[in-house]
Amino acid sequence: xxxxxSAKCKGTHIANLARTTRFLSEACDLVFDAxxxxxxxxxxxxxxxxxxxxASAVIRSCYHYANKKxxxxxxxxxxxxxxxxxxxxxxxxxxxxxxxxxxxxISLVDTNCDPDLANMSIPAxxxxxxxxxxxxxxxxxxxSEGRSRYIRNR
Numbered sequence: 001x002x003x004x005x006s007a008k009c010k011g012t013h014i015a016n017l018a019r020t021t022r023f024l025s026e027a028c029d030l031v032f033d034a035x036x037x038x039x040x041x042x043x044x045x046x047x048x049x050x051x052x053x054x055a056s057a058v059i060r061s062c063y064h065y066a067n068k069k070x071x072x073x074x075x076x077x078x079x080x081x082x083x084x085x086x087x088x089x090x091x092x093x094x095x096x097x098x099x100x101x102x103x104x105x106i107s108l109v110d111t112n113c114d115p116d117l118a119n120m121s122i123p124a125x126x127x128x129x130x131x132x133x134x135x136x137x138x139x140x141x142x143x144s145e146g147r148s149r150y151i152r153n154r
Contacts, residue, residue, distance in 0.1 A: 053133055
């Protein structure tokens with residue numbers, strides 16, 4: 001995780017925003033391509049502060065999401081193509097299940113997380129609503145753009 005930290009101030013690690021921008025851009029390219037091919041997405045954010053953000057961002061875009069509780073059989077019964085996780089530590093079981101089933105994962109990784117647990121990691125502060133909102137809205141907007149291309153080209 002040291003690669004994603006730019007400084008330490010009073011015991012708090014500060015994420016390198018240049019790397020956050022680069023990895024967010026790469027994640028947006030990936031989700032745009034996947035959405036333009038008609039792939040399905042599941043956005044997982046069960047942290048209490050993030051539940052309303054997840055619901056409002058995803059409902060207006062008509063995507064699948066889990067914002068209350070992660071149910072173990074969710075991926076076995078319905079296999080999405082890509083799972084986006086907003087809190088790696090809280091959604092560890094979902095990440096492990098995705099790895100077992102071979103489902104591509106994109107995860108926000110805070111300075112206390114392991115970037116190797118997800119296929120694609122976006123270094124960011126997963127404790128602040130501003131950070132989660134910015135990244136979630138960018139990803140959802142990009143998925144919507146890709147989905148629009150898919151619909152136009154069908």
